[in-house]
Amino acid sequence: MPKSDRHTYKPVPAEVVRIIDEAPGIKTFRLRFERPGDRKRFDFLPGQFGLFSLMGIGEATFSMCSSPREEEIEISVRNVGNTTDAMFTMKKGDLIGVRGPYGKGFPLDVVKGKDVVIVAGGIGFPPLVSVLEYLLFRRKDYGKIWVIYGVKTVDDIVYRYKGPRWRKHKDVTITTTVEKKCREWNGCTGMVTDHIRKLKINPANTAGFSCGPPVMLKFVSEEFQKLGIEPENIHLSLERMMQCGIGKCGHCNIGDKYVCRDGPVFSLAELRRMQEDVW
């Protein structure tokens, strides 16, 4: 086999074309692949992820938050570790390594014709933003859309600039909820579960999507079921440590499954069959 054909871990270069300060400690990076062919190969579906690297520093996993239709891709990064710390020093024009896309995304084909409830917690929002952009582009293929987005404090809210465009669409309800009441916020308060409870849905024709901290996912899936949504129609994106992205390094194991390869999106029915605690 000629050497050039082999690439398991080699990233391709992408240029930072825009940096958006979303919130304290959260930035969105808009990236353009240096070679257009690389974008074609990085043909992702909402919920899939990529591995983004800075040579000499490290590699980190992010789900794309932009629409798969766009030539450029976007990732939202919370500064919590070595690699993300270094990413925060990047300027427009800097290069970052990209490999992927990996994993299975949200089953957007399967839920065609259904109403969709999207519940996001904190920095679990990005993959669901990609989902939402996808649903809005194919608006006629889907029913009603509810988005419930929960954050700890008002400062943590991201994508404020996208809200007005999303709200213009018919039958799209966006609820942003802040955990505790405060002077700077006159919108909804409480946990995301408080707002799922209030939804009036037709459970037989509704799919529930969620991404967020493990504990939140546990309670969200319970609330979805209380509304009558079947476990097969509840799809959750899990977080795990990921290094290789191709089901070899073992870090993302849950029982006999690999989150990077078999997920990161699993139906609640699949999660119930897992042989290890999921949450």
Next chain:
Amino acid sequence: MTQDSYYFIEKKDLQGFIDALTLKMSVFAPVRKGRGFRFEKLKNKQKLDLNGYINTEFPPKSILMPEGEALVRYKESMICEVFDDVKKAVFAIRPCDVHAMLLLDKVMMGHGDIEEHYEARRKNLIVIAMNCTEAGENCFCESMETDRLYGGFDLLFTENGNGYHVEAGSEEGKKIIDDSAKLFRKSSGMPAKTKPGCTKKIDTAGLPEIMKKAANSSIWEDTAKRCLSCASCTFVCPTCYCFSLKHEPDVTDLKNGEVKREMDYCMLLRFSKVAGDYVFRQHRTERVKQFFYHKLVYGLENEGKNHCVGCGRCITECMAGIDITEEAAKVRKKYAKV
């Protein structure tokens, strides 16, 4: 293999065979180190000493996944992936370890994604196996049906009297014999395979189903109380393949550097830690369970084969005296009839 695949070599000629092989490629063979043997690359004409060799302390997986191997190299903005396509041979690898390697093949080159660094090394590895005539005190390969080979080798040696019967399992194996033709004579077949005679046993009949019933058993909590989370079991397991990717800049010039593979171990707390310091397997019980279930349950489901080959190394190295055969027996006793 056909009738013409059998040979015999006298013990006095073995060194000559290894010397000839060492001239053609890197040969890894058991070398006496400390209190046992380790696979090491032989130096030219290095004297082979298999006296008292039952198996190595550390499994041969390091030949295929060497600690700290460079996977990606970068210089300024040039990034290239590096592969080891050098021909190598492993000599006197035991059947259990060959089974382990065949299993690693399924993990690293199966499931629709090929780890090409492993593949490069594996394709270029000549496997010269050696049957066991004696079992070590912690061996239980007979229970795992890994005490004999039906393939997966280029040459298979079986000690017999003053020499070795040799079976060629591939054309490449035959060629190696042809290259040292005067040291071998043709033979009509292999001697009947004797059992190594393991004293330890695991009853594997229906074990995965029984273990599934024990998923929340207090057995694992009790074992976790003894476990020191030292990761020795995973370190010496021939089928443990978990690893991490480490970026390592050249300290004299930060624009250059490598991405390396470091073996990693699920027994360690940090193994499942994600950004923000959340640890998914926080409790030792979960980590202990992961080891036993990966070895005896998950492997069967993912690769159709047990991930335990019965080499007994994890028993030998465990400082707390945790024994996978005893754990399996405990589970069977408590849950077989539940």
